[in-house]
Amino acid sequence: MKYTVSIEIALPRERVVQLLADPAHMSKWLRGLVLHEPLSGVHGQVGTKSRVVMEMGKQKIECTETITRREPTDLRGIPEGHVVHFDRKIVGEGMWSAVRDRLTEAGPETTLWASENEYRFSGLLMRLVGLLMPGAFRKQSLQHMEDFKAFAEQGKDVREAKD
Incomplete structure (x- = not known):
């Protein structure tokens, strides 16, 4: 399953990048x-592996995140018009x-955040979840982006x- 979600944030790209990159804010x-x-x-x-635990309802999900791309590597003084890339791979039980x-800069004080997401499932239960609830994954990705914007x-x- 693949999908892309995007959102505009009313802050300069450099500030958005700083906030996204700071683990203290996650x-x-x-x-x-x-x-x-x-x-x-x-x-x-790039190459960093992290243990990530998320709580969704009454269920806790544990996975491993690996940073696969970060460009530019130095996030200070990003050249105008340059696209900032943050890519990661997330692996959990029955899911990749x-x-x-x-x-990207959408304007001098506005940033466009586009997120391409790809999921692959293994195991009967996770395959069923992927088939029956594809919209839930897209909705959750967009919720995270809206929460970051707020x-x-x-x-x-x-x-x-x-809630």
């Missing part, structure tokens, strides 16, 4: 995040996913949100 916008800890490497750097995030633009913290 729990403020990544709904359901319980743990994100590097197992090897440095957070956000690749996420390719692109951040955090970046307005300082909203998902941990304080009332």
Whole structure:
């Protein structure tokens, strides 16, 4: 299953990149995040493997995230018009996913965040989930982006949100 979601954020690209790259902010916008800890490497750097635990409803999901691309590697002073790439592979029980995030300048004070997502499933249960609920994955990806936008633009913290 493949899909792309995108959102415009009313902040300059360099500021958006700084906020996305800072692990101290992840729990403020990544709904359901319980743990994100590097197992090897440095957070956000190519080749870094991290243990990620997410809580969805009453279920906890554990997976391993590997950073596969980060361009440019130095996020300070990104040249105008340059596309910022953050790619990662996520592997969990019965699931493999690749996420390719692109951040471009939509204007002097606006950033376009486009996220290409690909999922592959193994095992009967996960294959059924992928077949019966493809919209749920797209909806969750967009929810994470909307939560980040609210955090970046307005300082909203998902941990304080009332659902």
